[in-house]
Amino acid sequence: MFNSNDGVKGKEVETIIGPSVKVKGEFNGQGDIIVEGMLEGSLTTASSLRVGEKAKITASVEARNGRISGEVVGNVKCSGYLEIMATAKISGDVEASALSVEKGATLNGKISMSGARETKSEKPAA
Amino acid sequence: MHVYIYDSFVNQKQFDGLLAQIETRLTDLGLNGKISRLGAMMNIKDTVANELRRGAKTIIAVGNDQTVNQTVNALVGSSIPLGIIPVGKKNNSIAANLGIESDLAACDIISARRIEKLDLGLANNSFFLTKAAITTKGSIIEIDKSYSIEVMEEGEINIVNLPTDEKERLPEVSFNPQDKKLELYIKTEAKKNFFKKILNQSIFTFNRLTIINKKYPLLLDGLTEVTTPAEIRVAEQKIQVIVGKNRGF
Numbered sequence: 432m433f434n435s436n437d438g439v440k441g442k443e444v445e446t447i448i449g450p451s452v453k454v455k456g457e458f459n460g461q462g463d464i465i466v467e468g469m470l471e472g473s474l475t476t477a478s479s480l481r482v483g484e485k486a487k488i489t490a491s492v493e494a495r496n497g498r499i500s501g502e503v504v505g506n507v508k509c510s511g512y513l514e515i516m517a518t519a520k521i522s523g524d525v526e527a528s529a530l531s532v533e534k535g536a537t538l539n540g541k542i543s544m545s546g547a548r549e550t551k552s553e554k555p556a557a
Numbered sequence: 558m559h560v561y562i563y564d565s566f567v568n569q570k571q572f573d574g575l576l577a578q579i580e581t582r583l584t585d586l587g588l589n590g591k592i593s594r595l596g597a598m599m600n601i602k603d604t605v606a607n608e609l610r611r612g613a614k615t616i617i618a619v620g621n622d623q624t625v626n627q628t629v630n631a632l633v634g635s636s637i638p639l640g641i642i643p644v645g646k647k648n649n650s651i652a653a654n655l656g657i658e659s660d661l662a663a664c665d666i667i668s669a670r671r672i673e674k675l676d677l678g679l680a681n682n683s684f685f686l687t688k689a690a691i692t693t694k695g696s697i698i699e700i701d702k703s704y705s706i707e708v709m710e711e712g713e714i715n716i717v718n719l720p721t722d723e724k725e726r727l728p729e730v731s732f733n734p735q736d737k738k739l740e741l742y743i744k745t746e747a748k749k750n751f752f753k754k755i756l757n758q759s760i761f762t763f764n765r766l767t768i769i770n771k772k773y774p775l776l777l778d779g780l781t782e783v784t785t786p787a788e789i790r791v792a793e794q795k796i797q798v799i800v801g802k803n804r805g806f
Binding site: 444445446447448449450451452453454455456457458459460462467468472 | 703704705706707708709710712743745757758759760761762
């Protein structure tokens with residue numbers, strides 16, 4: 432169920448908001464977060480975020496990397512890589528260093544690509 | 558001096574043979590000490606307090622999870638370590654999670670004296686070693702005064718320090734009674750159809766949590782009831798425990 436392709440590592444998830452749970456308020460984390468339920472307010476993490484297909488977020492979202500398959504009403508900001516999957520619906524502005532959008536995704540808002548691009552390894556200058 | 562606190566239920570005839578084997582093994586290992594048997598007039602809290610005053614160097618709970626829970630509450634904040642000898646086939650999940658697999662193996666573990674400092678959970682004024690549990694029905698949870706959690710389906714809310722149920726071990730999340738944090742673990746069952754139910758799980762890590770339920774109390778370590786509202790936080794490294802090599806953390 433959890434693989435390393437979306438940046439959410441198998442053994443390091445700090446928070447899982449399951450399908451039957453609704454969170455309201457300011458959610459600040461350090462580790463990887465998986466949202467399958469509902470969240471209202473704001474969500475910030477220094478690590479990776481995955482939003483499941485049936486999840487609904489009404490909040491501003493900030494993470495290092497993100498993979499969105501559900502609904503987000505609010506701005507999304509990733510300092511690294513953001514993947515918007517086919518079932519995603521985003522109503523808000525999107526900001527990321529690297530972005531991919533699958534066919535079928537719905538995106539209503541501004542897109543800006545800003546900040547230094549994160550790379551896994553960089554060759555030293557010759 | 559080692560002090561062995563024998564819970565009252567181990568005095569039943571069915572445990573005579575086992576206790577004889579345990580006492581022989583302890584003698585062979587040079588771990589003789591004082592045996593203190595609980596009864597109608599003596600509770601664990603008073604017994605432990607008396608033995609600490611008399612200079613006990615190790616307190617060993619001989620019994621089950623209930624024995625361990627009460628001994629933990631009596632030893633909180635003390636530098637004297639707790640050992641465990643589990644007796645009986647049931648209700649010994651705390652010992653199992655601390656790597657103490659059986660009654661006789663426990664004697665060798667006490668001899669090895671591998672001591673770890675563990676966190677405890679504190680719910681109002683009561684400590685718990687494993688978890689605090691309450692139903693989702695009517696429960697309102699507020700975490701770190703930052704956000705609240707509402708659970709839409711019937712299920713169970715667990716505040717976990719040391720997990721005792723294998724099902725509580727999500728492969729993606731590690732529970733550690735030494736990480737200075739508690740985990741909020743919510744499990745609910747949703748009906749997919751008439752025959753099939755889906756287990757939904759949620760995990761949150763927190764420093765401080767408030768839980769309110771007007772109808773149902775919070776249950777600590779499966780034994781002690783605490784009325785809500787209850788403020789729950791971690792009590793860092795509050796107890797020293799002799800653990801086995803194969804512990805779950």
